[in-house]
Structures are given as C-alpha cells and as structure tokens.
Amino acid sequence: MTNMNHQIILAARPDGLPKETDFKLLEAPVPKLGERQFLVKNIYLSVDPYMRGRISEIKSYAEPVAVGDVMVGGTVGRVVQSKHPDYKQGDVVVGYSGWQEYAVSDGTEMQRFDTSLAPMSTALGVLGMPGMTAYFGLLEIGQPKPGETVFISGAAGAVGSLVGQIAKIQGCRVVGSAGSDEKVNWLVKDLGFDAAFNYKETNDYDAKLREVCPEGIDVYFDNVGGKLTDAVFLHINEKARVAICGQIDQYNATRPPRGPRFLWHLIVKRARVEGFLVFDFADRYSEGQQQMSQWITAGKIKYRETVVDGLENAPKAFIGLFSGENTGKQLVRLAED
C-alpha cells in the first residue's frame, strides 16, 4: 500500500460563498500506527451545509477549523491495518476523519457499520447524520400529528427528502420547496409529497404557499431561512411548531442579514420556534437507525445520493451545496471499495 496520504486543508477563511481556492490539496505521509490503533482507508466523505459554519471564524457550537487544518467531515471506510484488538482488516467504520484518504484511530468517535443492512454510503446519509437529523428533528422538534400539514424548505436535500417521507408515514399532508423542476418532480412522483414547488421560479412565495398549503402550516421544517421562511411565518397555524434545522440561505452572508420581525406573530398563533442539532440526540441514534432501516426495507423510505469522484473534487462538491447541485445526499467517493 501507499505511504502517502492526500488531504484537503482549509487554506483561507472564506468571505461569503467559499471558493475552491479557499482549500488546498496536500500530500503527507500516512501516520504510523501505535498500539491499540488502526488505519482506515476512507471510501466516502460527506459534504454538508453545516461545514460552512465550521470554517467561519465565529465560534458556534464547536471551535472553527483553523486555517491549515484538515477540513472536518464525516467519513466511512475500511480498516486496512490494525494494532487494535477490537478492529480487524476489512471492518467498515464511520467517523469524523475529515477530508483525507487515510486516518488513524484508536476507536474513539468511530462506529462500526454493518453493510449487510445497507450500502456503506448510507452511513453518511439516510442511516447517518442527515437521517438522524430528519428523524429526530421532525419527530421530536416538529411533533407532527396525523392530518397536519408539514412544510419543508430544501425538501430535495439529504435531510429534507427524508423529513417529507417520515412525515408521510406519520399521516401528514406534506409539501416542500426545492430548486429545480426535476427535484420537484422527484418529490411528488417518487417520494409521495402532496405538493412541491420550485422556489427559483416563484416570485410570490405568499401566493404560492396559499396555493399549496390552503389549510395553513402546522409544522415547518426549515433548512433554508431567508425570504422563504419570512413568507412561511405568515402561513403558520395556531400552535404551529417550527424546527430550525438549517439556514443555508444565510450561511454565506457577508453582512448581518436583516428581515421582517415576526415575534408578534408567534404570540397571535401561540407558535413555537426551536433550533436543534442532531448531536443532542446522540444517545438515541440506534433507535433512529433501526427505525429508518425498517422503513427502507419496507419500501417506505427512498433515498438518493449524488456522488462525485475524487478527493480533489470535495471543495467543488461542497460549494455546489449552496446552489443546490445535489439531489439527496451529496457524497465524495475517494476510492473504489
């Protein structure tokens, strides 16, 4: 095997939308294994909107990635060498190794993944962070009840596409917005959404929401923020729950974004808005994974992956998230398994 590891580091702190030159591909020796360590060859890495926050200089729920550090991110791969008694060559493991081909681990923050359940790529998608985000975010924060209307922004993304299907399983009317007609078709024809619209071809969100959610919105699962979310607040019903999962429309803002104040509207509707992070549900992931696996097996949950090949294309795949290049989960494949 090779002795060289390829890595992508953060080369500069992005100003606004990240550029490919904010990242840099480096070559470094594969680290030597110590006792109770093992070497993982990453097969897939995940690019996700949350990473924009991690490379901003503002501390949020975690310290920012320093310029010069390997980019953070979820990975799935195979153990190729082991001095750890519990891990052997060929084991499939999921973790946060970041944007690099090889990583050394002692097993902390690594989980084994059972590929008899589903392909290993799902460890980063429907059975991984996006899947758990959809599952716990909708059920615990959104608390949908049968017959209610659930509206999802970014509905064709890795999280949104699962939220809609879980909401259908709960007996809800499900409506979403997405950024292309192809995505809208996928939501309605393949995933069973009751309605969807292309927000890029909609000038009047208010009129469109009245059309697609004539009985108002009981649960809003927001991945996007901005003007679409402003409009949604005018359509929420009494006792509505708004789950703030992401604000992708805002992540690249170069000046503090401003918008209409809506708190008075929360009083009138006695509505609740709650932000969440999937990590808060970490002790219940196995419950979520089991349920999602069952639904996949039963044909009730479908998922799509957008796969780009080559570590060197990770920055481009990441940047593409902000213009909606992906449908479903965006992955970067580093090697054939």
Add this chain to the structure above:
Amino acid sequence: MTNMNHQIILAARPDGLPKETDFKLLEAPVPKLGERQFLVKNIYLSVDPYMRGRISEIKSYAEPVAVGDVMVGGTVGRVVQSKHPDYKQGDVVVGYSGWQEYAVSDGTEMQRFDTSLAPMSTALGVLGMPGMTAYFGLLEIGQPKPGETVFISGAAGAVGSLVGQIAKIQGCRVVGSAGSDEKVNWLVKDLGFDAAFNYKETNDYDAKLREVCPEGIDVYFDNVGGKLTDAVFLHINEKARVAICGQIDQYNATRPPRGPRFLWHLIVKRARVEGFLVFDFADRYSEGQQQMSQWITAGKIKYRETVVDGLENAPKAFIGLFSGENTGKQLVRLAED
C-alpha cells in the same frame, strides 16, 4: 340611580401611537334588564398593551374592535340590580365589560370575585389577567430551573414585575429592564431582583447584558421586542427558552418592522422561542389564582397599581402604557366602591 351610562368608543382607527382623539366619550341610556340578567356598575377598568392589537384593523386572535364600538377591556364592579337568581346586589364580578360605567350581563364570561382574599382591583392585576399571564407564561413556557438566569424586559410592568418575583420563588437569578431609575430601584430594592437597568439610559444593550447577566440568559420573558430583544438573543445560553408575551415596542409601528435575523442563532444554542396567550390556560386559572394568593399572603409576591380616576381619562392611561407611565398594573377607577 342614574339612567345614563357613559361609554368610550373607538372613534378612529389609530395610525401609529394612539391619540386621545381616536376615542370618544358618549352618553347612552343604561339598558333595561331582561329575565336572568343583572346590571353591573364598574368600579375599575383595565388598560393593557394587548388592546393596541385589538384596535388595529388586522385580525389577530380576535376580530378587531369596530370604529363606533365600545372599547374592549377587563372590568371589575358590583352588581347593582339583578333579575338573575344566582347574582344579588352587592356581588363583586369580573368580566370584559369594556370601557363603560354600566354593563348588563347574564353571567356568561363573568366571574365572581371574593374580596376577602384581596382588594377588588387585584382582580384585574395580580389575581387577574396579568397575574395569570406571568404565572403560566413563566412556569409553562419559560420553564425556569433553580440557579438559572431569567431576564425580563418590561420588568416593572403589570406582568413583568410578577414574573420576576415568581422566578425568584423558583430559585432563579432574576434580571430586568425598565424605563426609569425609580422603576429600577423598585425592582431591586422592593421586589428582590438581582439586577436591573434603565433601558432608556443604556446605549449599548450588548455590553449592559454582559454586565448584568455574566453567565448568559436561560429564560427570556419578553414583553417588549425590538432592539433590546435583538441584543438578548446574543446572550442566550444553550437550551434557552424565550417566552414571547408582548412586543410593546412594535405595536405602534407604521411600517413593517425589520431587524437582524436570528434563527441561525437558535440552532447554535438549541434554543426555543414560543409565543403564548393567557387564554390558552383558562382552564387552570383557579390553580394560578390560588397559588398567587398564597404567595401574596406569605409576603413573597408584592404588587403595585397605578390608578387614574375617571372614565374620561382611560384613553390617556392607555396611551401612557407605551411610554411607560405606569409602574405595575395600570387601572382606571370609575367610581368609589
């Protein structure tokens, strides 16, 4: 007794801050009693910030007051004449008779008030709508835990001054903002707030909040909205609860108010923002009244009333709420009891 009833009607829909000329004093005959009806002579009427919403043309949780209608509002008074078997002359009753001296009722939406518990004016304050708003809003929406920091905007108002004292009873550190040094002194010296500041003499809310809430804010009880609330969102802790009770800073806006977007911040902090109306807790008022009565008797809850005499002064008292003329509950006394 007199045969004439004095009433204040809404004469014009206010544009921005209401003016006294938006209201008009009229004289009308006292209605004759039908069977199972009684006549109430109102002793106190309540003026409250929520009434600004009721006289705006926008339908919120209730239909707006029509121009020409008697102004809505809570009242407490005595039965002076009765053809109802359950009500006799001298009974003290609380209801929503509006801004007028006399009202006829069949008992629906009227409650009897026991003046052996507390003076009748408290039926519109600490044991009435403001008291129940404070009690259920803080405990059910804010959910304070011992040792947490509770921050209250509009802390010297009818609701805020009670919220702070209830939070102290819960073992919280309590901080508030108010609009004069006299109010700030009252909060800290008489009501036991741990800190308070005069927002009218504070240019930098951010620095002030860092000073008075050095460990951040776990529960924010918001009566005010606007720039102060913008600043508070930057000081909330993880898993903070924000109870939106009022937005008095916004009620007279003549164009749609805009402000910094903060939803991303709710994700980072996994925080919750919830609007509420006291009416949602109507089936638990007796619980709230009993507890508040006990606390008053035990000296744990103090209250203050700002009383203006004369029905004709009700518009002025109402308008004064928006510049903070009142400390504690603002009442209008229509007659000696």
